[in-house]
Amino acid sequence: MSKTPPNPAKARYISPEQILKDALHKGDAGVCASFQEPTLLTEWAISLFKLASSKGLYCCYVSNGYMSLETLKLLRKAGMDGIKIDLKGNAATYKQHCGVVNVEFVWRNIREARKMGLHVEVVTLVVTDVNDDEACLEQVIERHLKEAGADTPIHFTRYFPAYKFHKPPTSIKKLEDAYKMARKAGILFPYLGNVHGHQYENTYCPNCGEKLIQRCGYKLIRYKITKDKKCPKCRTRIPIKGWPKGRIENHNHK
Ligand SMILES: [Zn+2]
Structure with a gap:
């Protein structure tokens, strides 16, 4: 498309x-x-979010996180509830592949979005030989804990060759290692993306390991978090914003 x-x-x-x-x-x-990048349509999004939030709809952004703080505040004020930020890697990844882009602005926006009470999720596309080395992933995980906090989800998504980049798809083992590294470091809700049907697409209780939300790709298969947002097994509070709307295969509304 681009x-x-x-x-x-x-x-x-x-x-x-x-x-x-x-x-x-x-x-x-x-x-x-x-x-x-929706930041290019900020005025349009502000108008939409004002209208949509007044009708009780949630409003969110899928962004590279490279907006000014003023923009972020305006979007929040207009009714934005959540933001997904694409993080390309560590400072070296940005320097090598994104020109003059400064990763510090992205981390600042992640930090400030959390402070504003937005639901934040961070997504890193793990690209073969670009940002898939252990040191880079370690730095991302460490910074995520510091700026976004342990309960902010982080997704490690699988890359596939496209356009002029022909490196092989990200190895599943590398993605699984990233997931385990994140969990070990203290991130409560890591995920894998673009690996349909993988067990790490699911949400697990960080305390007892109970499978709370079962997914397959974009499909929600099973949802077990209680209405008061707790694990049904050990009663640990799960920091989730809403209650699922629409069809779930085997939901358990306790
Ligand atoms: Zn539990």
Whole structure:
């Protein structure tokens, strides 16, 4: 998508009002600004979030986390509830692959988003021979604990070759090692991504290990967290924002 030249003649404008109308019509639980960097559409997103939050829909962002603090505050004020931030690796990864981008702004936004009470998730695409070495992953995990905290989820997602980059897909073993490193370091909710059906797609109770949410890709298979947001087995509190809306295969509403 990012490699196709834009064609303004064929572009179609969809207003925030229209998006809200469609979301309400379809019974959606929320709206999300994603694909391309939504920070480029900040004014549009602010208008949408104001409308959507006034109708009780959640609002979220899928972003590279490289916005000013003022932007983040404006989005929060407009009704943003959650943000997923793509973290490309450690400072060296940014320096080598993202030009002048300074990773410190990304970490600042992760830290501040948490302070604002946003639901934050960090996602690192683990790319073969780019950011998949142990030292790099260790640094990411360490910084995540410091800035985002132990209860902020971190996802290690699998890369696949595309466009002009032909290195083999990330080894599953490396992803599993990253997961184990994160868990051992004290991150309570690490995940693997782009590995459909893997056991580390699920949410486990950090205290007793009970499988709380079973997933397969984007599908929610089983949901066992109680309505008061606790593990049904050991009663540990699980820091989750909402209650699932829509269809779950075998839900257990206790
Ligand atoms: Zn438990």
